[in-house]
Amino acid sequence: MAKWALITGASSGIGWATAEALAEYGFSLFITGRRFERLQNLENHLRTKFPRIETKIATFDISDKDEVKQFLKAHYADLAHVEVLVNNAGLARGIEKMQDANVDDWDVMIDTNIKGLLHVSRGVLEHMSKKKSGHVVNIGSVAGRWTYPGGGVYCATKFAVRALSEGMRMDLLGTNVRVTNIEPGMVNTEFSLVRLGDQSKADKVYEGMTPLEAKDIAETVAWCVSRPAHVNIQELVIYPTDQAHVGIVNRRT
Template identity: 45%
Template sequence: MNKTALITGATSGIGKATAELFAENGIRLVLCGRRQDRLNDLKTDLEVKTKVHLLNFDVRNREDVFERINSLPDDFSKIDILINNAGNAHGLDPIESGSLDDWDAMMDINVKGLLYVSKAVIPQMVKRKSGHIINIGSIAGKEVYPKGNVYCASKYAVDAINQGMRIDLNQYGIRVGAVNPGAVETEFSNVRFKGDDERADMVYNGFEPLHPEDIADIIHFVVTRPYHVNIADLLVMPTAQASGTIVNKR
C-alpha cells in the first residue's frame, strides 16, 4: 500500500502492534506518543521496513497536537489513514468516591484528545475527498459496568463521535469506523490501577484475553478492504468473554 498512517498511542499495546503490522505491509508511519524513548526504539525497529516519522506529544495538549501535526514534512504530510488509538482508564471507583483528576484524565484523553487529533487531520482528507479514520473504542462504549461510570461515559462518547463523523464526512467519501475491543492484555489495567501490577494481572488470570496483535490484525483487515467497503462498527471479545462483566474463568 502506498499510504501513510498516523497512529496515536503508538508506544505500547494496540498502537504499537498496529504500527508493527502496518510496517510489515509497507505503510508509511507517523507514530505519535508521549514517551520519546519508546518512540525512538520503535522507529529503529520499523524503519528497516518502511518510512517512519515521530511526533512526541500528549493528545490532551491542544496546542501541541496542532503544532506537531502541522509540522509534518512533505513525505508524511498526506495522511491517508488515521488510527485514533490513544486512550486510558484511570481508577475503578463507584461514582460517589471517584477522583476528579481521574475523570479529567479520561475525558481529556479519550474524548477531547481524539477530537483534537481528528480536527488536525480531517481538513486535508476533506480537501482530497478521501481518507480512512479508525476510532478505537471499547466494549465499555456499548454497555456500562459497575464502577466503570466515567470511563464508560468517555467510550460512549467515542461511539457517538464515530457515528457523527461518519455522517458528516460521508459527502466527502471518507471512510469512518470503530473497532471496539473487550478484554485485551495490554498496559491498560496497570494504568487503571496506577502501577499495582498484581491487581492488574488478576484481571487476565484464568482465561485467554485478546492480545494487541489480534486487534492490529483486525485494524489492518479493515483498512485494506476495497474502497467501497466501510466497516462502520466492530465489537470483538475473547471467546471466554460474553459481556463487559461475564468472563468464563477457569
C-alpha cells in the same frame, strides 16, 4: 508515492502492534505518543523489519490541547499525505464509584479519550476531506456500549467515541473518507496497569482466562483499512472467547 498512516498512542500495546500490522501492508508510518524513547525503539524495529517503508516520530501529550495544536501546526504539510488515522491513544483511571472517585481521573479520561481524539481528528480530516480520500479508525471499547460499576465515566468517554464515529461518518458523507469504530473487550496490554497503578492487580484482571492480545486488534485494523474503497466497516465488537459480556468471564481454576 508512499501510503502514510498516523497512529496515536503508538509507544505500546495496540498502537505498537498496529504499526507493525500496517507496515506489513506497506504503509509508511507516522508514530506518535508521549514516550520518545519507546517511539524510537519502535522506529528502529520497523526500519529493521520493514526497510522499504518510511517512518516519522512526534512526541506530544494528546490530552494537552496546546501540545496537539503545536503538533498539527508543525506537521501540517506531512498530515496532507496521511491516508489512515488510527485514533488509538486512550486510557482508564480508577475503579471507584462516582461518589468516591478522584475527579482528576475524570479530567484525564475526558481530555484523552474524547478531546484528544477530536483535536487530532480535526487536524487530519481537514486534509482528507479536501483530497477526498482517507480512513479514520477509532479504537473504542465494549465499554462504549455497556456500562459497569466503577466505570461510568470511562464508559461515557467510550460512548462518546461511538457517537463521534457516527457523527464523523455522517459529516464526511460524499468525501470518500471512511470511518470505523473498533470496540474490543478484554485485551492484555498496559491498560489495566495504567488504570489500577499496580502490576499484581493488573495481572489478576486476566487471571484464569485467555484475553485478546494487541496483535488481534491490530490485525483487525489492518483488515478494515485494506477493504476496497467502496467498503466501509462501520463497527466491530471483538471479545475474547472467554468473555461473553462485560463482567461475564470464564475463568479456569
